[in-house]
Amino acid sequence: MAAMTTGNASRADANRRRILEVALAELLRDPDASMDQIARAAGVVRRTVYGHFPSREALISTLVDGAVEAVSTAHAAGREGVADPAEAVARSTLAVWEVADRYRILVALAQRSVTMQGIRERLAPVREACAGILTRGLEQGVFESPLPPRALAYVHEQELFALMEAVNDGLLAAREAGRSAAVTLLTTAGVPASRATELVAKLTD
Secondary structure, rough: OHHHHHHHHHHHHHHHHHHHHHHHHHHHOOOOOOOHHHHHHHHOOOHHHHOOOOHHHHHHHHHHHHHHHHHHHHHHHHHHHHOHHHHHHHHHHHHHHHHHHHHHHHHHHHHHHHHHHHHHHHHHHHHHHHHHHHHHHHHHHHOOOOOOOOHHHHHHHHHHHHHHHHOOOOOOOOHHHHHHHHHHHHHOOOOOOOHHHHHHHHHHO
């Protein structure tokens, strides 16, 4: 009986993971994809999808949670072991963008179901880490801003959201967006544009 229960749980977990993977792909292809479409693409019946996610909003919320976790991991990896605050901002932004580009459509979708406040709450640990880097850079004179570190970190976060929307709307090519994001955040922190561009080019060439 225990083995049967474990097997059922494993199949349920596998179904759940597949539904999430397929849902993300379908929503990137068609932001208005229905639960029926997602079920068909995942090769399961509609009831199976609803068994894991009671509504489309719940499904999107779970995808957002996964995106935030991936962004947090990427941000930590990008800044790890980097002493220079400007380089830490550039590396962490580039690392985050590689992940965020896959999830960028969720920003628009989540505003309908999760709300931006909900997204901000989920991203609080990443924002605090950004504020730490900015504090260090302001104290060292690497950055210059009239804003305190936490407010500046909030501005950086909103700039990333705006750049994702610019890509979604076709105003910015996805292949250029990572570099543009890193340069934009550095210049917002007071780094001269020429130095910011040079640094980002060095890290990406």
